[in-house]
Amino acid sequence: MLEIKNLKSRIGDTEILRGLSLSVNAGEVHAIMGPNGSGKSTLAQVVAGHQDYEVTEGSVTFKGSDLLELEPEERAREGIFLGFQYPVEIPGVNNAYLLKAALNAKRKHQGLGEIDAFEFLKMAREKMASLGMDPKFLNRGVNEGFSGGEKKRNEILQMAMLEPDLAILDETDSGLDIDALKAVALGVNALRSPDRAIVLVTHYQRLLDYIEPDFVHVLSQGRIIKSGDKSLALELEERGYDWVREAANG
Amino acid sequence: MATESENLESLVNRRYEHGFITDIATDSFPPGLDENVVRAISARKNEPEWMLEWRLQAYRQWLEMAEPEWAHIHYPKINYNEISYFAAPKSDDDRPKSLDEVDPKLLETYDKLGIPLHERARLAGVAVDAVFDSVSVATTFKDKLADAGVIFCSFSEAVIEHPELVKKYLGTVVPRRDNYFAALNSAVFSDGSFVYIPKGVRCPMELSTYFRINAANTGQFERTLIVADEGSYVSYLEGCTAPMRDENQLHAAIVELVALDDAEIKYSTVQNWYPGDENGVGGIYNFVTKRGDCRGANSKISWTQVETGSAITWKYPSCLLRGENSVGEFYSVAVTNNLQQADTGTKMIHIGRNTRSTIVSKGISAGRAQQSYRGLVRVMPQAEGARNHTQCDSLLIGKDCGAHTFPYMEIKNPSAKIEHEATTSKISANQLFYCRQRGISEEDAVNMIVNGFCKEVFKELPMEFAVEAQALLNVSLEGAVG
Numbered sequence: 001m002l003e004i005k006n007l008k009s010r011i012g013d014t015e016i017l018r019g020l021s022l023s024v025n026a027g028e029v030h031a032i033m034g035p036n037g038s039g040k041s042t043l044a045q046v047v048a049g050h051q052d053y054e055v056t057e058g059s060v061t062f063k064g065s066d067l068l069e070l071e072p073e074e075r076a077r078e079g080i081f082l083g084f085q086y087p088v089e090i091p092g093v094n095n096a097y098l099l100k101a102a103l104n105a106k107r108k109h110q111g112l113g114e115i116d117a118f119e120f121l122k123m124a125r126e127k128m129a130s131l132g133m134d135p136k137f138l139n140r141g142v143n144e145g146f147s148g149g150e151k152k153r154n155e156i157l158q159m160a161m162l163e164p165d166l167a168i169l170d171e172t173d174s175g176l177d178i179d180a181l182k183a184v185a186l187g188v189n190a191l192r193s194p195d196r197a198i199v200l201v202t203h204y205q206r207l208l209d210y211i212e213p214d215f216v217h218v219l220s221q222g223r224i225i226k227s228g229d230k231s232l233a234l235e236l237e238e239r240g241y242d243w244v245r246e247a248a249n250g
Numbered sequence: 251m252a253t254e255s256e257n258l259e260s261l262v263n264r265r266y267e268h269g270f271i272t273d274i275a276t277d278s279f280p281p282g283l284d285e286n287v288v289r290a291i292s293a294r295k296n297e298p299e300w301m302l303e304w305r306l307q308a309y310r311q312w313l314e315m316a317e318p319e320w321a322h323i324h325y326p327k328i329n330y331n332e333i334s335y336f337a338a339p340k341s342d343d344d345r346p347k348s349l350d351e352v353d354p355k356l357l358e359t360y361d362k363l364g365i366p367l368h369e370r371a372r373l374a375g376v377a378v379d380a381v382f383d384s385v386s387v388a389t390t391f392k393d394k395l396a397d398a399g400v401i402f403c404s405f406s407e408a409v410i411e412h413p414e415l416v417k418k419y420l421g422t423v424v425p426r427r428d429n430y431f432a433a434l435n436s437a438v439f440s441d442g443s444f445v446y447i448p449k450g451v452r453c454p455m456e457l458s459t460y461f462r463i464n465a466a467n468t469g470q471f472e473r474t475l476i477v478a479d480e481g482s483y484v485s486y487l488e489g490c491t492a493p494m495r496d497e498n499q500l501h502a503a504i505v506e507l508v509a510l511d512d513a514e515i516k517y518s519t520v521q522n523w524y525p526g527d528e529n530g531v532g533g534i535y536n537f538v539t540k541r542g543d544c545r546g547a548n549s550k551i552s553w554t555q556v557e558t559g560s561a562i563t564w565k566y567p568s569c570l571l572r573g574e575n576s577v578g579e580f581y582s583v584a585v586t587n588n589l590q591q592a593d594t595g596t597k598m599i600h601i602g603r604n605t606r607s608t609i610v611s612k613g614i615s616a617g618r619a620q621q622s623y624r625g626l627v628r629v630m631p632q633a634e635g636a637r638n639h640t641q642c643d644s645l646l647i648g649k650d651c652g653a654h655t656f657p658y659m660e661i662k663n664p665s666a667k668i669e670h671e672a673t674t675s676k677i678s679a680n681q682l683f684y685c686r687q688r689g690i691s692e693e694d695a696v697n698m699i700v701n702g703f704c705k706e707v708f709k710e711l712p713m714e715f716a717v718e719a720q721a722l723l724n725v726s727l728e729g730a731v732g
Binding site: 048049050051052071072073075076077081082084087088090091092093094097098101102105106109141158162 | 675678679680681683684685686687688689690691692694698699702703705
């Protein structure tokens with residue numbers, strides 16, 4: 001589904017991704033781990049199309065087409081969802097309004113008509129209930145005055161509504177208490193299907209207790225230096241990152 | 251970040267939609283201003299002697315006054331002798347008697363503007379007085395309004411047909427020498443609208459005026475007077491456009507509102523005068539004095555405005571809260587883009603006991619525009635129990651624009667309760683990226699954010715106007731607003 005080959009990317013004069021390759025197939029869950037500054041968030045932003053990151057080399061294809069040619073909104077409509085590490089507040093814009101606009105943008109792209117308002121509300125309320133969210137959230141400004149945990153749940157709600165083919169969750173687990181973490185895991189697991197792929201960017205093994213990955217990758221200095229199955233995450237938890245780096249350099 | 255501002259810039263650069271010029275014969279005075287011009291305007295309108303005398307006094311007062319310089323706006327000195335003070339569409343019989351007699355090209359103009367003058371007016375239930383350059387062209391629905399006892403006609407007609415009302419109220423809210431531009435208007439005003447709602451009458455429909463400046467080198471000086479007698483209600487809508495021209499055009503209007511006991515006037519404006527091009531060439535200089543007088547107890551005057559046009563805006567719709575328990579409201583969205591300048595706000599003067607006022611001002615700046623909110627809340631010593639709430643929010647789009655706030659408060663009664671809230675925010679690249687990652691285009695995202703920002707004001711507009719205002723905002727910023 002997602003094929004990244006020898007990707008190099010920089011922000012300003014700083015090169016962050018230095019030849020990263022990664023292949024993600026439908027039905028798979030990948031976890032990307034690594035120390036601070038290794039390029040995990042950059043990878044997520046580049047795939048989503050953030051304008052501040054310049055791609056200098058390599059290729060990214062999504063469902064067989066060149067992803068780098070597409071604008072961020074086109075990537076989203078094609079089925080890429082990024083759960084932000086720091087979701088922005090948009091005061092005055094109703095949460096429901098944004099959600100409906102996003103849903104309709106995607107439906108339009110798929111040649112479908114706009115979603116009926118009642119149908120939309122029904123769908124949103126169901127998803128919110130399953131995530132343990134108060135329906136009042138729909139009528140608040142987007143992330144306006146939300147706590148950290150509320151913002152992350154809101155990201156998961158958007159994901160659940162948009163039903164993406166590829167979901168990239170950028171440190172969605174950071175700063176969450178155990179209840180919020182479970183709710184997030186529940187949302188992600190509900191989305192798991194043979195047609196979808198999920199990429200979790202995370203610092204901690206903790207999230208992987210709730211969402212079991214098929215693959216775990218270690219990112220260091222803009223490259224994947226080791227890949228393995230879920231046991232790699234446990235090993236990282238126990239031994240840290242240094243031994244992987246040493247092995248890679250040696 | 252460079253890409254952010256470039257993207258925003260391309261969104262901001264939209265063409266002015268109402269910039270067409272209507273090619274019809276006009277009959278206008280040569281440029282210049284002296285007593286003879288004032289006399290000639292009055293003569294053209296067959297005005298009675300008292301009206302001419304009133305104009306001449308205003309003219310003499312104007313000569314002694316100086317153009318104000320305190321506003322946060324910059325423009326070259328206006329040469330008042332280069333302006334023509336009267337332009338009327340030329341027609342066979344001086345004035346059309348009915349819509350059928352109106353020059354079809356003129357009707358076409360209104361059509362382009364989306365004005366519901368013809369059948370659409372009937373459907374929408376809106377009575378329209380359209381002022382084209384200086385002359386009021388047609389007033390629809392006169393008969394139906396007459397049944398209710400409502401007078402809605404051009405100002406010129408009111409001077410002839412209802413002199414007692416005009417004499418009683420004209421200049422009682424905005425005196426001739428109130429300010430430089432008010433004095434000029436009082437001397438040379440060419441037309442405008444007059445409304446009188448009798449005691450206890452709720453006006454059966456929204457009343458509406460559309461102003462359009464068409465002729466070149468013409469100043470437009472219309473004058474509106476609305477009187478709501480005891481226990482009456484009226485909602486009045488005003489829309490404005492002008493063609494694209496390279497030279498600046500002067501617009502100096504006056505609006506006077508009088509609300510007697512228990513009366514309510516709701517005055518809504520969508521102002522879209524030509525703002526000049528992206529280099530600041532051309533555009534309307536809009537120097538307007540709008541004031542409402544809550545003369546009676548329990549009266550209420552509410553100003554709602556959406557301002558996207560004009561090269562320069564100098565405008566402070568105000569309320570004199572004289573009557574006990576009277577209420578003044580001001581809801582405003584002002585958009586400035588490119589090199590537009592606006593110094594705008596309101597004045598709430600609390601004179602009566604237990605008077606209340608609300609101010610909600612939303613300013614949006616994009617491009618290199620400069621916008622100032624200037625507001626005065628004055629509580630007089632006798633205004634026991636006065637209350638004001640002011641909320642003043644600015645939204646910046648891009649990095650080259652500016653927002654300034656000048657709130658003045660003069661509180662002379664210790665029982666007053668005054669609240670002032672102000673915020674300044676920016677549409678950030680991160681907000682736009684967030685929306686785009688959800689599949690929403692940048693343009694739609696900006697519109698969404700701007701509309702969210704303006705929501706509180708839009709909900710005060712009558713339905714059909716709210717839709718128009720929203721569309722207008724979207725065009726003005728094309729994205730880089732809403």
